[in-house]
Amino acid sequence: MSDHVASVLWRFAPMIYGPTVLFSLGEGAVIPLIPVLAAERGADIAQAALITSFLVIGQLFGNIPAGWAVARFGERATMAAGGVLAIVGALAMLYGPSTAVLALSVFVIGFCAAIFGLARHSFMTTRVPVAFRARSLSLLGGSFRLGTFIGPFVAAGLLATIGDELSAVWFFLGCLVATILLVLLGPDPERAAPAGAASNAPAARYDDTGEAVSGSIPTSERVGVFRTMWQHRGVLSRLGLAGASLSAIRSARQVVLPLWGLSLGLDAQTIALVVGISGAVDFALFYASGQVMDRFGRLWAALPATLLMGTGFLVLSVTHEFDSAVIWYAVLGGVLGLGNGLSSGILLTLGADAAPRSDPAPFLGSWRTLTDAGGAVAPLIVSALTAAVSLSVATGAMGLLGFVGAAAFIRWVPRFVPRRGGEETP
Numbered sequence: 001m002s003d004h005v006a007s008v009l010w011r012f013a014p015m016i017y018g019p020t021v022l023f024s025l026g027e028g029a030v031i032p033l034i035p036v037l038a039a040e041r042g043a044d045i046a047q048a049a050l051i052t053s054f055l056v057i058g059q060l061f062g063n064i065p066a067g068w069a070v071a072r073f074g075e076r077a078t079m080a081a082g083g084v085l086a087i088v089g090a091l092a093m094l095y096g097p098s099t100a101v102l103a104l105s106v107f108v109i110g111f112c113a114a115i116f117g118l119a120r121h122s123f124m125t126t127r128v129p130v131a132f133r134a135r136s137l138s139l140l141g142g143s144f145r146l147g148t149f150i151g152p153f154v155a156a157g158l159l160a161t162i163g164d165e166l167s168a169v170w171f172f173l174g175c176l177v178a179t180i181l182l183v184l185l186g187p188d189p190e191r192a193a194p195a196g197a198a199s200n201a202p203a204a205r206y207d208d209t210g211e212a213v214s215g216s217i218p219t220s221e222r223v224g225v226f227r228t229m230w231q232h233r234g235v236l237s238r239l240g241l242a243g244a245s246l247s248a249i250r251s252a253r254q255v256v257l258p259l260w261g262l263s264l265g266l267d268a269q270t271i272a273l274v275v276g277i278s279g280a281v282d283f284a285l286f287y288a289s290g291q292v293m294d295r296f297g298r299l300w301a302a303l304p305a306t307l308l309m310g311t312g313f314l315v316l317s318v319t320h321e322f323d324s325a326v327i328w329y330a331v332l333g334g335v336l337g338l339g340n341g342l343s344s345g346i347l348l349t350l351g352a353d354a355a356p357r358s359d360p361a362p363f364l365g366s367w368r369t370l371t372d373a374g375g376a377v378a379p380l381i382v383s384a385l386t387a388a389v390s391l392s393v394a395t396g397a398m399g400l401l402g403f404v405g406a407a408a409f410i411r412w413v414p415r416f417v418p419r420r421g422g423e424e425t426p
Contacts, residue, residue, distance in 0.1 A: 015186055016120055019079065019179050020143040023086075023116050026175030027109065028151020029158075029168040030093070031055065032275040034106060035258045036165055036268045041099045045263060046387035049255055051103045053379025056251045058110020059117070060372040066118040067365025075119040076183055082115030083180040090173045094166055118361070118368055125352040125360045131294070133352055138290025138345030142283065145344060149283040152276035159269045228362040235354045236370055239412045243347050243367070244374030245405030246302065249309045250343075251375035252398040253278075253336045255382050256391075260316065260329055263391055274330050278337035285341030293349055298417045301346045302409040308339030310402020317396035347371050353417040 034055070035048035043051060069078040089108030096102050120140055128136040158167040229236060257278060261271035293301050312335040319328035351367040352360070378398065385394035 016123065017139060017143040018186070019182050020116065020120060020140060021147050022175050022179040022182065023083075023113070024144040024147025025151050025154070026147070026172035027113065028148035028279070029155040030090075030109075030151075030172050031148070031254060032152050032258050032272045033155055033165050033168050033268060034102075035262055036271075037093070038099055038102060039262070040165070041097070041102055043099050045259060045391065046383050047099065048262070049259055049379060049383035049386055051099060051106060052255050052258070053251075053376065053383060054103045054106040055110040055113075055254075056372060056375040056379060058107040058112075059114040060110075060369060060376040061107075062111035062114025063118055063365045063368040063372060066115040067122075067361045069115070070119050070122055071361045075123055078115060079119050079183045080180055082112040083176050083183065085115075086112035087173060087176050090169055090176065094169050094173075114368070114372070118364060121348055121351065121364050121368070122361045124348075125355055125364065126357070130353075134293035134298070134345060134349045135287065135290035137348040137352060138286050138293070141289075141345035141348060142286030145279065145283040145286050145341070149276065149279035152272045152279060156269050156272040156276065159272065165268060229366040232354070232363060232366065235416050236366060238408075239350060239354065239416045240367060240370040241374075242302075242405060242408035242412050243350055243371040245401055245408060246306055246343060246374070247347060247371040248374035248378035249306070249313065249398055249402045249405065250340055252313070252378040252382055252395075252401075253309065253340060255379045256313070256316075256395050256398065257329075257333055257336070259382075259386070259391060260320075260395070263320070264325055264329060266326070274333050277330065278333040278340075281334045281337035282341040282344075285338070286344035289342055289344040289346065290349075293346065297413075298346060298350060298353070299409060299413040301343055302350075302413060303406055305339045305343030305346065306402045306406040306409060308342065309336055310399045310406065312336040312339060313395050313399030313402060315399075317392045317399060320392050350413075350417055 031052075034052045035043075035045075038048040038051045066078065066082075069081070086109055089105045089112065092101055092105035092108070096105055121137075124133075124136055124140060154171060155168040158171060159165065257275050258271050261274060266274075289301050312332050315335075316328065316332040319325050319332070322328055351364055351371075354367065355363040378401075381397065382391075382394040385397055
């Protein structure tokens with residue numbers, strides 16, 4: 001990393017990456033235990049999968065209001081409000097007596113995760129030069145992965161010492177309080193880093209609607225999310241759907257791994273450890289992904305990721321009845337983590353590449369809504385196929401989706417995004 005790149009990224013550490021680590025650390029401690037908490041409230045495996053899916057559904061529904069709030073009130077106020085709302089969701093998770101209340105609390109936490117994610121995404125899109133955009137956004141993805149990597153180990157430690165699954169929710173509450181304090185008392189990122197850095201990149205960009213144009217489409221006018229969706233329907237319906245497929249298999253990984261451990265009869269502590277190992281492999285590769293994207297192009301991260309995760313799901317789907325099923329579970333959890341790590345920051349980077357420079361928030365709200373829709377649908381598919389057939393069939397279906405996503409990236413990435421950092425495709 002050059003001294004200039006390092007200095008710029010280091011300047012973003014306390015105001016961008018810090019709150020992301022804190023929020024994801026608490027969320028990462030809770031996610032592996034959601035199926036366990038659902039089972040304690042009387043849910044079966046299919047119902048537990050459905051409740052877990054509300055995390056991604058919440059993110060899906062949170063993107064549009066988050067884009068509106070960031071544009072209207074600014075990043076700091078929006079994130080502080082999101083943190084307070086997340087505390088309400090965590091308290092409902094603690095004291096809710098039914099599966100319905102648990103599902104609602106998981107939805108609220110996912111909604112607040114969208115608020116945090118879109119605020120950071122919009123900030124980095126307008127302030128980081130294209131030449132090292134992928135590295136900066138991979139670091140943002142890596143900050144999230146750091147939390148999801150450490151969080152399950154924290155949950156396992158709390159379970160070993162306290163023996164109560166709700167201790168992880170209390171830990172999440174502590175992380176939320178710390179996040180709100182850092183957002184409110186730390187330096188204001190919107191004042192410390194003025195907008196427009198990204199627009200100073202040497203390469204010119206063109207907003208692609210799928211129609212032939214003779215010049216760039218003006219983007220100075222602020223428009224709503226739905227109008228933005230229509231204006232940029234070409235890139236969203238092509239590259240966006242490819243991104244949605246990657247988001248789907250990522251989301252399926254979060255659901256399938258805990259459910260697979262539950263179906264093998266493993267206890268909560270063991271499941272948390274396996275999910276944590278998968279997160280460790282994932283986290284180890286986050287910055288390498290950004291370097292690859294900046295130097296060689298976005299496809300070199302997207303394609304290996306989808307192929308590896310697709311293969312991992314397909315192999316896992318046939319191992320349930322093996323004598324060494326637990327070993328296969330741990331090993332393939334690592335393979336899925338490897339594939340996810342290779343894609344660190346890819347959806348953030350593709351969205352930033354395609355976004356209009358002057359007002360990216362509405363487009364990013366549209367982009368994140370579409371990609372999160374893939375993540376929201378995947379757990380529902382897993383739940384439905386598990387209830388109708390088996391968890392193994394559901395897992396295999398996610399593997400096939402990975403290969404479909406790989407084909408879509410091969411087709412659309414060369415058309416819509418740079419081959420190398422800042423170099424546009426024809």
